[in-house]
Amino acid sequence: MTDLKSLANPLFLREDELRQAIELLFYAYRDFTRGPDEILERYGFGRAHHRALHFISGNPGITVAELLAILRITKQSLSRVLSALIEGGFVRQQQGTRDRRQRQLFLTDQGKHLERQIATVQQAKVAEAYREAGAEAVAGYRKVLSGLIDAQERPAILRAIQRR
Amino acid sequence: MTDLKSLANPLFLREDELRQAIELLFYAYRDFTRGPDEILERYGFGRAHHRALHFISGNPGITVAELLAILRITKQSLSRVLSALIEGGFVRQQQGTRDRRQRQLFLTDQGKHLERQIATVQQAKVAEAYREAGAEAVAGYRKVLSGLIDAQERPAILRAIQRR
DNA sequence: AAAACTATGGCAGTAGTGTTGACATATTTT
DNA sequence: AAAATATGTCAACACTACTGCCATAGTTTT
Numbered sequence: 001m002t003d004l005k006s007l008a009n010p011l012f013l014r015e016d017e018l019r020q021a022i023e024l025l026f027y028a029y030r031d032f033t034r035g036p037d038e039i040l041e042r043y044g045f046g047r048a049h050h051r052a053l054h055f056i057s058g059n060p061g062i063t064v065a066e067l068l069a070i071l072r073i074t075k076q077s078l079s080r081v082l083s084a085l086i087e088g089g090f091v092r093q094q095q096g097t098r099d100r101r102q103r104q105l106f107l108t109d110q111g112k113h114l115e116r117q118i119a120t121v122q123q124a125k126v127a128e129a130y131r132e133a134g135a136e137a138v139a140g141y142r143k144v145l146s147g148l149i150d151a152q153e154r155p156a157i158l159r160a161i162q163r164r
Numbered sequence: 165m166t167d168l169k170s171l172a173n174p175l176f177l178r179e180d181e182l183r184q185a186i187e188l189l190f191y192a193y194r195d196f197t198r199g200p201d202e203i204l205e206r207y208g209f210g211r212a213h214h215r216a217l218h219f220i221s222g223n224p225g226i227t228v229a230e231l232l233a234i235l236r237i238t239k240q241s242l243s244r245v246l247s248a249l250i251e252g253g254f255v256r257q258q259q260g261t262r263d264r265r266q267r268q269l270f271l272t273d274q275g276k277h278l279e280r281q282i283a284t285v286q287q288a289k290v291a292e293a294y295r296e297a298g299a300e301a302v303a304g305y306r307k308v309l310s311g312l313i314d315a316q317e318r319p320a321i322l323r324a325i326q327r328r
Numbered sequence: 329a330a331a332a333c334t335a336t337g338g339c340a341g342t343a344g345t346g347t348t349g350a351c352a353t354a355t356t357t358t
Numbered sequence: 359a360a361a362a363t364a365t366g367t368c369a370a371c372a373c374t375a376c377t378g379c380c381a382t383a384g385t386t387t388t
Binding site: 015017018019020021022023024025026027028029030031032034051054058072119122123125126127128129130132133134136137138139140141142143144145146147148149150157161162 | 186311
Binding site: 227228229239240243247260263265266267 | 364365
């Protein structure tokens with residue numbers, strides 16, 4: 001019966017398939033974040049610090065409000081993380097040019113170095129998975145993950161990601 | 165130059181592409197976990213409780229040690245979560261048949277109901293993403309995410325996922 | 329110029345999830 | 359009988375997140 005169904009319509013989504021998709025995401029995320037965690041630990045930082053470093057690295061001069069919107073955490077949660085990064089000399093703030101209330105965020109050389117160190121590990125992992133899977137699979141990966149992003153913000157996020 | 169490179173070798177992985185892959189995973193995970201979080205909150209539970217419910221649901225009679233290996237957390241972390249689920253009547257334990265030291269875990273009817281409620285939300289999201297992306301993309305998604313799982317455990321995990 | 333709004337920052341308190349290490353109990357294996 | 363295993367529990371700690379409240383500086387509106 002299952003076979004009949006999937007023959008008739010390959011996009012008939014059995015619950016098993018959906019469960020697999022969900023578990024794959026869980027396992028991949030679980031293992032993907034382990035490398036960074038080990039590096040961060042040496043600096044006394046956690047994942048939240050990495051996320052900040054990552055998005056400041058990709059968006060130099062980003063404001064606090066913009067970063068909050070990306071990370072979807074509260075001001076207070078980000079504040080702690082940013083303070084630690086600034087205190088440690090990994091991030092610097094600069095008064096906004098257009099609006100002087102804003103604090104634009106930049107990585108210092110030390111911050112760039114740490115970000116690079118982590119990015120290298122993660123990128124190596126992705127690069128290997130990409131090579132194993134092939135170009136076509138990569139396109140599929142992107143399509144499906146894009147579809148999991150909230151529809152409302154999807155266009156803006158995809159634009160931001162592909163901008164570079 | 166970038167164009168020349170990618171023309172010459174479509175799998176030449178530019179840093180941009182790798183960054184995109186990483187950010188897609190971040191955004192997808194961020195949004196994918198939001199639905200469940202809202203439901204869980206009503207019960208006073210968090211993500212860790214859901215993960216336990218999920219894997220007990222898919223593996224009725226799973227032992228504590230097996231669940232620990234999947235979640236990769238410490239005994240103490242799981243213990244707190246399991247105690248809450250048992251106390252709330254969502255999970256029940258049963259002494260192992262083969263080895264009476266083991267506690268096999270099962271969802272109660274109430275537990276099944278909660279698990280179902282969350283699974284429905286997540287599965288709907290995946291189903292939509294799958295439909296939008298198409299069957300080929302789904303295969304690619306699976307391939308790439310599989311490649312992100314630690315190589316050592318990959319075979320066992322893939323077997324477990326596809327077992328059903 | 330005054331009032332209202334905005335961007336940021338800080339404080340206090342709380343919760344969820346994770347960690348380590350030590351110890352206890354029941355059961356199985358050697 | 360001794361050693362090993364599966365589980366549970368206690369205490370203590372860290373990271374990340376939350377809420378609510380208040381403060382300051384700067385911008386926009388009236």
